[in-house]
Amino acid sequence: xxxxxxxxxxxxxxxxxxxxxxxxxxxxxxxxxxxxxxxxxxxxxxxxxxxxxxxxxxxxxxxxxxxxxxxxxxxxxxxxxxxxxxxxxxxxxxxxxxxxxxxxxxxxxxxxxxxxxxxxxxxxxxxxxxxxxxxxxxxxxxxxxxxxxxxxxxxxxxxxxxxxxxxxxxxxxxxxxxxxxxxxxxxxxxxxxxxxxxxxxxxxxxxxxxxxxxxxxxxxxxxxxxxxxxxxxxxxxxxxxxxxxxxxxxxxxxxxxxxxxxx
Amino acid sequence: xxxxxxxxxxxxxxxxxxxxxxxxxxxxxxxxxxxxxxxxxxxxxxxxxxxxxxxxxxxxxxxxxxxxxxxxxxxxxxxxxxxxxxxxxxxxxxxxxxxxxxxxxxxxxxxxxxxxxxxxxxxxxxxxxxxxxxxxxxxxxxxxxxxxxxxxxxxxxxxxxxxxxxxxxxxxxxxxxxxxxxxxxxxxxxxxxxxxxxxxxxxxxxxxxxxxxxxxxxxxxxxxxxxxxxxxxxxxxxxxxxxxxxxxxxxxxxxxxxxxxxxxxxxxxxxxxxxxxxxxxxxxxxxxxxxxxxxxxxxxxxxxxxxxxxxxxxxxxxxxxxxxxxxxxxxxxxxxxxxxxxxxxxxxxxxxxxxxx
Numbered sequence: 001x002x003x004x005x006x007x008x009x010x011x012x013x014x015x016x017x018x019x020x021x022x023x024x025x026x027x028x029x030x031x032x033x034x035x036x037x038x039x040x041x042x043x044x045x046x047x048x049x050x051x052x053x054x055x056x057x058x059x060x061x062x063x064x065x066x067x068x069x070x071x072x073x074x075x076x077x078x079x080x081x082x083x084x085x086x087x088x089x090x091x092x093x094x095x096x097x098x099x100x101x102x103x104x105x106x107x108x109x110x111x112x113x114x115x116x117x118x119x120x121x122x123x124x125x126x127x128x129x130x131x132x133x134x135x136x137x138x139x140x141x142x143x144x145x146x147x148x149x150x151x152x153x154x155x156x157x158x159x160x161x162x163x164x165x166x167x168x169x170x171x172x173x174x175x176x177x178x179x180x181x182x183x184x185x186x187x188x189x190x191x192x193x194x195x196x197x198x199x200x201x202x203x204x205x206x207x208x209x210x211x212x213x214x215x216x217x218x219x220x221x222x223x224x225x226x227x228x229x230x231x232x233x234x235x236x237x238x239x240x241x242x243x244x245x246x247x248x249x250x251x252x253x254x255x256x257x258x259x260x261x262x263x
Numbered sequence: 264x265x266x267x268x269x270x271x272x273x274x275x276x277x278x279x280x281x282x283x284x285x286x287x288x289x290x291x292x293x294x295x296x297x298x299x300x301x302x303x304x305x306x307x308x309x310x311x312x313x314x315x316x317x318x319x320x321x322x323x324x325x326x327x328x329x330x331x332x333x334x335x336x337x338x339x340x341x342x343x344x345x346x347x348x349x350x351x352x353x354x355x356x357x358x359x360x361x362x363x364x365x366x367x368x369x370x371x372x373x374x375x376x377x378x379x380x381x382x383x384x385x386x387x388x389x390x391x392x393x394x395x396x397x398x399x400x401x402x403x404x405x406x407x408x409x410x411x412x413x414x415x416x417x418x419x420x421x422x423x424x425x426x427x428x429x430x431x432x433x434x435x436x437x438x439x440x441x442x443x444x445x446x447x448x449x450x451x452x453x454x455x456x457x458x459x460x461x462x463x464x465x466x467x468x469x470x471x472x473x474x475x476x477x478x479x480x481x482x483x484x485x486x487x488x489x490x491x492x493x494x495x496x497x498x499x500x501x502x503x504x505x506x507x508x509x510x511x512x513x514x515x516x517x518x519x520x521x522x523x524x525x526x527x528x529x530x531x532x533x534x535x536x537x538x539x540x541x542x543x544x545x546x547x548x549x550x551x552x553x554x555x556x557x558x559x560x561x562x563x564x565x566x567x568x569x570x571x572x573x574x575x576x577x578x579x580x581x582x583x584x585x586x587x588x589x590x591x592x593x594x595x596x597x598x599x600x601x602x603x604x605x606x607x608x609x610x611x612x613x614x615x616x617x618x619x620x
Contacts, residue, residue, distance in 0.1 A: 069507060096509035108504045110497045117493055127510045129518050135490040181508065 015082025015099060015184055017047040022185055022215045023068065028077035029239075030063055037063040039239035040077070045185070050211035052226050052247075053219045055236035056259060061219045062105065064236070065187050069102045070095045081185070097127065101183035105190045107170040111163030115154055115173060118162050119145045122177035145180070152176035153202070167194040175206070185215045192225050204228045235259070267484055275567075276480070283314070283473040291466050304465050311469035311537040313577055314476045318530035320557045320573035321479050321566050322523040327555065328563035329487055330519050331499030333417075336424030337527055338551035339431050340399035344528025345541040346435075347398055349448035350382060351391035352459075352536060356452050368450075369443045379441045388455060395532040396525050403524030404517065411513040411520075416502075425548050432546035447542025454536055465537070472533045476570070479526055483566045486519075495519060496564075556599050562609030571610050 015022060023045040030038040038060045045051055053061055066072035067079060070092040079087040085098055096102075110118050123141065125131070137145075149158050152172040157165070162173060171191060178186055188207075192200045200222070207216060207229050220226055226233065226247065233250045235243040243253045250256055268276060287310060291302040302310075319341055326332045353367045360368045366375060384390040406427065410420060438444035451459050458464065486492050497505045498512050505512050535541045544550070553576070561572020576598070583591040606612055 071503075091511065092503075092506040093509050093511040096507050102507050104504075108501050110500055110504065112496060112500055113493060120490070121493055121497055121505075121510075122508050124509075127508070129491065129514050132494055132510075132515075133486075133489055133491045177508070 016084050017082045017184070019083060020046055022047040022049075022082060023217075024078070024080045025064070025067070026078050026080075028064075028067055028074045028079065030060075030067060030072055030074055036239050038067065038074070041236075041240050042077075043234065043241060045215055045217060047184075047215055048212045050207060050216045050218070050229060050231055052230045052233045053217060053236060054221070054223075054226060054233060055242070058238075059236040060239040061236055062189060063239075065102060065189055065217075065219070068095075068187060069100060093127070096181065096183075099182070099184035100187065101178035101181045101185070102187045103171075103174050103178055103189055103191055105193070107167065107174050109162045109170055109173050109177065111161070113162055114159050115149060115162055115165070116145060116158040118173055118177055119148055119180050122180040124180065124182045148176045148180055151179075168196060168199045171195060172199070172203075175203075179210075183214065185217070186210070188216065188218045190220055191218065192220065192222055200225055201228075267481075267488055276477075280473075280477055283477070284470060287473075288466050288470060291462060291469075304460075304462050307462070307465045307469050308537045309581070311465070311472045312534060313574055314469070314472040315530040315534035315537070316557070316577055317570045317573040318472075318476050318479050318533075319527050319554055320561065320569035321476075321483050322526035322530070323554050324558050324561075324563065324566055324569035325483055325486065325519055325526075326523045327558060328565070328569070329492060329499065330495045330516055332516060332520065333421045333555065334424045334520075334523075335421045335548065335551050335555060336426075336428035337523070337554050338548075339424075339428035339546050340403060340524040340527035341531040341534070342431075342435075342541065342543070342545035343399045343402065344395045344531030345535040345545060346442060346448070346531075347385075347391055347394035347528070348532035348535045349442075349451075349541045350385040350394075351388055352451040352454060353448050354386040355454060355456075356450065359452050360450070367443070367448075369438070369446065370441075373438060381441070392532070395528050399524040399528035399531075400521055403521045407517045407520040411516045425551065428546050428551055429548050432543045432548075435543035435546060443542070445543060447540060448535075449540040449542075451536060451539055459536055459539075468533065468537050472530075472537070475529060475533060480566055480570070487566070491515070553595070556595065556602075558609075560598065560602050560606075560609055562611030565609075565611040568609050568611035575610065 021044050023043075025041055025043040028038050028041040029036065041060065041064060043064075053064070055061055063072060067074050068087060070087060070090055074088060081087050081095075081098055081100065087095055090098070110121065113121070120137065123145065125135065146158070149155060152175060154165075154169060154173060154176070157169075162170070165173060171194065175188075175191065192203050195203060204225060207218065210216060218229070230247045232245065233247050234241055235250055235253075235256050237259050242259060243250050243256050287302065287307065290300055291307050294301040296303070319337060323334065323337050326334055356367065358365060360371075362368055362371045364371050366378065370378070385394070410423065415423065434440055435442050435447075436445050442448070453459055454464065487495070494505065494510055494515055498515060502512055531541075531545075557572040557576045558569050559572070560576055561570065562568030576595070579594070579598075580591060583594055602609060
């Protein structure tokens with residue numbers, strides 16, 4: 001075991017994905033007051049993969065993300081980031097520092113801060129108190145923030161208060177914040193909810209360019225969007241994996257049809 | 264973006280500093296008594312008292328206005344700083360107490376033969392000054408460490424801080440605690456060997472308070488305009504997102520919380536020699552709630568607002584408690600309700616300034 005399993009790490013820790021798998025979930029169970037939100041869920045995400053996760057409401061998609069990001073502790077099972085980092089032992093902040101970024105279902109940005117400041121706060125850096133007290137942006141960092149503002153389609157809005165952005169712009173700003181963290185793995189919960197068709201299309205393009213260098217796990221209800229980006233799809237149902245494979249195969253699976261259409 | 268103040272801000276600060284550090288001392292010392300512009304001991308001490316309150320208000324604003332942590336127990340840290348200074352001032356009385364004994368009168372009254380162990384070394388000014396910082400700081404650190412680790416937030420945190428100051432008040436009311444029971448410490452004679460009740464000493468203490476307030480304002484301004492300050496405000500608005508950005512929010516809250524308590528302790532230490540008394544009523548829950556009202560009236564999340572709020576509310580309090588003592592609490596309650604309903608950004612909001620968070 002590496003130091004990571006002891007729970008002391010300050011950001012330099014990198015996941016070891018030499019075996020090609022960046023995230024392992026094995027036998028994860030979580031229950032809330034007797035309700036099994038996750039039931040012996042096992043899942044593996046390859047390095048550079050773009051994985052779509054679908055499933056009816058209550059299937060456990062958001063709980064799965066909560067477990068990966070440390071918001072919820074599993075009752076049973078193991079979560080590993082790469083070969084060595086046991087996520088169940090780390091805090092939310094430590095998990096973020098190892099390189100996992102998460103976008104929430106409802107866009108969560110710092111509404112009172114400017115667009116620029118939102119990206120500044122998210123940017124990969126030493127995030128301990130002392131460094132933050134004396135942190136000054138250098139010109140290279142300013143350029144990186146400016147480039148990200150362009151990339152997420154907010155050119156000219158750097159000084160705009162983030163709370164004044166449209167819903168779709170907030171979604172994009174949040175995605176930009178994730179990318180500023182330079183994560184290995186991105187978890188995206190309903191990233192195109194509330195976006196216009198045009199914005200959705202641009203989001204699909206962005207995700208396709210991100211795959212390869214980053215690993216992405218996308219939870220979405222918008223099947224047209226899934227069809228646009230999907231390579232491999234996982235269907236969750238009642239807290240475990242019901243089916244996994246290319247979209248066509250999954251959509252033709254009679255169990256999946258039954259879950260979605262009812263009996 | 265990371266500038267401390269704009270040019271207008273610097274001018275306002277310079278004018279404020281000049282008024283505090285030059286005009287008031289001149290009116291007290293250079294203008295002869297009898298002249299209508301002369302400031303007597305009473306007015307100098309009153310002004311000094313207000314400055315101490317203003318420091319507490321700024322400290323409160325750092326945790327409440329910026330980090331979103333509402334403390335209803337800040338009076339405790341203020342009182343602890345005051346008691347630490349009070350111990351030194353009691354030692355300075357020497358043999359001049361009512362009983363002319365080497366122990367403070369209240370200990371003689373309890374028939375104690377020697378100082379309890381925790382009074383050791385308090386005859387040394389520097390040690391007492393260290394206690395002023397360390398006692399509130401340590402208490403805040405330990406309390407905050409447990410509270411923030413347990414993720415206690417919002418109204419639950421506020422209620423626990425209220426209970427904490429109440430419990431401390433009950434402890435200090437007991438004579439056996441060794442801090443003078445409900446009378447506390449009073450009848451101070453000297454500080455550093457100089458008589459305490461002279462106009463010169465009043466002006467010195469006042470000037471120290473003014474310097475402490477200006478220092479607090481500059482430190483606070485530096486904090487809130489730094490990246491640290493932006494992280495604090497982000498914690499206030501969306502703590503979970505801050506955590507998922509990789510910031511350990513517990514450490515941020517603990518840092519600003521402890522700093523705020525230390526600032527309150529310093530304010531308390533400056534307050535006690537000027538008002539000449541410290542007793543457990545400073546720890547009463549009502550006092551701490553009043554601090555929150557000062558900040559709400561002035562405008563949360565603006566440091567200048569905290570100073571203005573402390574001055575306005577305490578000015579009103581001095582007026583009402585002299586002229587209409589019965590209605591002061593009604594007025595205070597009404598003020599709080601009106602500000603909450605109609606002036607969510609306080610006096611600073613009325614002034615139309617852009618929010619500085």
